[in-house]
Ligand SMILES: [Fe+2]
């Protein structure tokens with residue numbers, strides 16, 4: 001069969017909602033698109049642990065500390081599920097890690113913003129995990145089997161992340177005036193970057209069309225962003241917080257909340273590496289990797305020695 | 318030394334409770350089977366998803382080739398008589 005025939009057959013299968021598994025034939029473009037997206041997603045989970053890690057020792061109670069720790073641990077697990085899904089496409093784990101650490105690979109730009117107060121742990125759970133959930137739920141039906149299955153696991157774990165964040169803000173909003181102000185300040189800083197998490201608007205999104213055609217993605221960036229705004233506005237009302245967008249208004253006809261202009265220049269700046277925390281995030285990742293080198297080496301040496309002993313005792317017997 | 322290489326990849330299978338099969342849940346890297354089991358516990362059973370774990374080094378799994386699926390699974394395609402619905406029985410016969 002020629003490549004063109006195979007490609008045609010592949011597109012038909014995908015159009016019929018059949019899943020693609022690792023050993024199946026797939027177009028190179030499909031493979032490359034998936035590797036890039038899954039790796040970026042994995043990197044985001046891993047780098048996403050950093051802004052929150054800073055608050056484990058600063059959590060105001062043992063309950064909050066246990067929850068935050070469990071959430072961050074989950075994110076590490078999400079990174080692992082995703083790296084494994086990427087590896088089924090023929091890429092090596094170490095290559096992916098190297099690309100992250102050298103700055104070649106991208107991760108979600110939201111994690112290049114600083115966490116300035118405890119309320120940010122609330123805002124991240126509520127908004128950042130909330131946006132991630134909206135992105136990830138449709139990915140459970142992604143055409144690539146291993147990615148879809150990883151997403152099912154991730155989504156199951158994700159819902160407590162958002163709830164614990166919202167509860168943090170709820171507690172602050174029911175507290176003193178200063179505490180409520182702290183929550184509002186946090187929302188002011190995280191609102192726009194959260195909207196940017198869905199990526200460039202559809203008109204400027206270069207990879208979207210192919211991803212939609214091959215059912216890697218099922219909703220466009222703007223569709224997901226709209227869902228997020230619609231879901232989040234009433235949640236902000238319950239908290240008694242104001243979304244920092246003077247143009248936000250309900251359209252009676254479309255039944256959607258219309259939002260103001262997103263500052264895409266800021267978005268591109270952060271993606272290009274000029275956000276407040278880009279450098280520190282990469283430095284911390286590199287340090288963690290370098291400091292763990294002796295552990296990786298020791299474990300390998302130990303495994304080799306045990307294997308050797310096992311073989312020796314077999315020979316004696 | 319092999320420290321610049323990835324640790325071997327392991328496939329993880331979990332029995333969620335007695336009476337059920339071990340089921341493939343994902344994979345992970347570990348230097349040996351003991352570490353693979355401990356890591357599998359930490360990433361795949363954080364919410365009591367299992368009571369038993371198997372790990373198998375991925376390189377030890379032989380898989381059928383989807384390219385020859387037609388020949389591979391063809392023998393079963395024309396044997397409808399292996400299914401109970403193939404047999405015509407009267408409606409009065411309630412449970413069989
Ligand atoms: Fe996550």
Ligand SMILES: [Fe+2]
Pocket residue numbers: 075129132158161
């Ligand atoms: Fe999360």
